[in-house]
Amino acid sequence: MNFWNFVVQNRLEIADLTLEHLWMVSVSTLLALAVGIPLGILISRRPALRKPVIAAANIIQTIPSLALFGFLLPAPWIGARAMRLAILALMLYALLPLIRNTYAGIIGVDRGVILAARGMGLTESQLLFKVQLPLAASVILAGVRVAIVISIGLATIAAAIGAGGLGELIFRGLAMVNNSVILAGAVPAALMALAADTMLGWLEKRFTPQHAD
Amino acid sequence: MSTDIRPTTTNPVIEFRDVEYVSGGREVLHHLNLAIYGGEILVLLGRSGSGKTTALKLVNRLLIGSGGEVRVEGRDARAWDVIKLRRHIGYAIQEVGLFPHYTVERNVGLLLSLERWSKEKISTRVDELLRLVGLSPEICSRYPHQLSGGQRQRVGVARALAADPPILLMDEPFGALDPLTRSDLQREFLSLQQKLGKTVLFVTHDLHEALLLGSRIALLEQGRLVSLSSPEQFLSSSDPLVKKYVEAFGSVEHM
Numbered sequence: 001m002n003f004w005n006f007v008v009q010n011r012l013e014i015a016d017l018t019l020e021h022l023w024m025v026s027v028s029t030l031l032a033l034a035v036g037i038p039l040g041i042l043i044s045r046r047p048a049l050r051k052p053v054i055a056a057a058n059i060i061q062t063i064p065s066l067a068l069f070g071f072l073l074p075a076p077w078i079g080a081r082a083m084r085l086a087i088l089a090l091m092l093y094a095l096l097p098l099i100r101n102t103y104a105g106i107i108g109v110d111r112g113v114i115l116a117a118r119g120m121g122l123t124e125s126q127l128l129f130k131v132q133l134p135l136a137a138s139v140i141l142a143g144v145r146v147a148i149v150i151s152i153g154l155a156t157i158a159a160a161i162g163a164g165g166l167g168e169l170i171f172r173g174l175a176m177v178n179n180s181v182i183l184a185g186a187v188p189a190a191l192m193a194l195a196a197d198t199m200l201g202w203l204e205k206r207f208t209p210q211h212a213d
Numbered sequence: 214m215s216t217d218i219r220p221t222t223t224n225p226v227i228e229f230r231d232v233e234y235v236s237g238g239r240e241v242l243h244h245l246n247l248a249i250y251g252g253e254i255l256v257l258l259g260r261s262g263s264g265k266t267t268a269l270k271l272v273n274r275l276l277i278g279s280g281g282e283v284r285v286e287g288r289d290a291r292a293w294d295v296i297k298l299r300r301h302i303g304y305a306i307q308e309v310g311l312f313p314h315y316t317v318e319r320n321v322g323l324l325l326s327l328e329r330w331s332k333e334k335i336s337t338r339v340d341e342l343l344r345l346v347g348l349s350p351e352i353c354s355r356y357p358h359q360l361s362g363g364q365r366q367r368v369g370v371a372r373a374l375a376a377d378p379p380i381l382l383m384d385e386p387f388g389a390l391d392p393l394t395r396s397d398l399q400r401e402f403l404s405l406q407q408k409l410g411k412t413v414l415f416v417t418h419d420l421h422e423a424l425l426l427g428s429r430i431a432l433l434e435q436g437r438l439v440s441l442s443s444p445e446q447f448l449s450s451s452d453p454l455v456k457k458y459v460e461a462f463g464s465v466e467h468m
């Protein structure tokens with residue numbers, strides 16, 4: 001059975017798995033954004049926290065994904081469902097690029113601009129929302145882009161613990177030694193990564209500040 | 214101990230009392246005593262690294278001294294609500310520091326919109342301010358990177374004046390301007406200040422500018438106040454450091 005035949009015959013299942021994959025990546029990315037960006041902001045304000053936070057995110061990043069799934073298994077509620085487990089793991093992996101880029105983006109804002117903003121009497125939150133975050137937006141988006149692309153790839157491994165997604169086809173294909181089945185999982189995942197990368201690259205460009213003064 | 218040469222019947226608007234500022238083990242400001250009175254332009258003169266910018270930043274609490282106190286309108290700067298203090302003081306920073314993601318109009322009007330001025334009022338005010346600093350209101354919709362260095366600097370001055378603060382800190386506000394524009398703006402600034410009676414602490418390297426604008430000139434050297442005098446006294450001073458300064462500017466008298 002060739003690739004195209006397999007895809008056509010199993011289009012419903014592939015669509016389902018693609019949606020599942022998308023769901024895992026979206027939810028984990030949203031959670032990672034909700035945690036990573038505030039953490040990045042926090043360490044830009046509390047320099048003492050920078051090293052421990054970055055170190056922790058770094059360590060998570062070095063844990064092999066299968067091992068991380070294993071470590072998280074005993075966690076209450078999370079461990080009860082493979083999908084939850086996968087989402088948590090993906091979220092943890094996405095933290096490092098988000099924290100690091102948010103931090104770098106904020107720290108990279110021209111010192112004169114910050115000085116002027118403080119000097120004219122902006123409150124710390126006005127400084128953050130009106131000056132630092134808008135000017136850091138393109139760097140933060142670059143982090144989001146990396147995080148999502150990594151996530152889409154990693155999410156294929158979630159099938160190993162039964163969380164579903166396109167990895168399911170890849171693992172099945174491996175077991176059957178059937179390249180068409182492997183490709184039916186790998187190609188949509190690759191296309192998804194490509195699409196996300198292109199879209200976010202475009203956004204990133206839009207948010208890139210014109211040459212600063 | 215005070216080095217005031219003014220009668221003590223009026224209270225200073227800004228007062229440095231024995232102010233020390235130490236950074237990285239170096240004394241950037243050394244026992245600075247200086248009072249700036251209502252409606253005057255006190256010019257801080259001094260070479261690069263002498264502590265002029267540091268002195269300004271102590272006034273609006275961008276820095277906090279290591280010793281002594283800086284009083285603003287009779288109150289220790291540390292006792293002010295810091296946001297109130299800064300909005301009470303216009304600050305044109307040396308690096309200009311325009312917001313690159315905002316148009317000229319938003320740059321100048323930002324504080325006004327934070328203070329909930331209406332759109333029309335902001336736009337009228339921004340027009341007026343741009344004209345005041347010799348810019349055409351047509352540049353309102355441009356971004357800072359679309360301006361020349363001198364135009365940027367003038368937008369920075371307009372921004373500092375926006376909310377009509379009674380106190381101004383100006384850190385080499387005309388440094389990037391050509392001599393003709395510079396001299397226009399100096400005259401504008403002087404007449405504005407005389408009309409509105411603002412209290413100004415003005416930093417410059419340019420002795421000519423100091424003599425033209427200053428009601429008094431304070432000379433800083435390595436964080437120490439070495440001379441405080443009227444422009445006339447400054448020119449005829451026998452202090453060796455002041456003399457060096459005057460000589461460096463050469464034929465300043467017939468400018």
Ligand SMILES: Nc1ncnc2c1ncn2[C@@H]1O[C@H](COP(=O)(O)OP(=O)(O)OP(=O)(O)O)[C@@H](O)[C@H]1O
Nearest residue numbers: 236237241259260261262263264265266267268307
């Ligand atoms: N953030 C800082 N950390 C450490 N030292 C600093 C800092 N800012 C300034 N200094 C030092 O403090 C001294 C005074 O600096 P300041 O900026 O007040 O000088 P200035 O008189 O404004 O000079 P210029 O005319 O070049 O602007 C300098 O020796 C400078 O190197």
Ligand SMILES: [Mg+2]
Nearest residue numbers: 265266307384
């Ligand atoms: Mg300076």
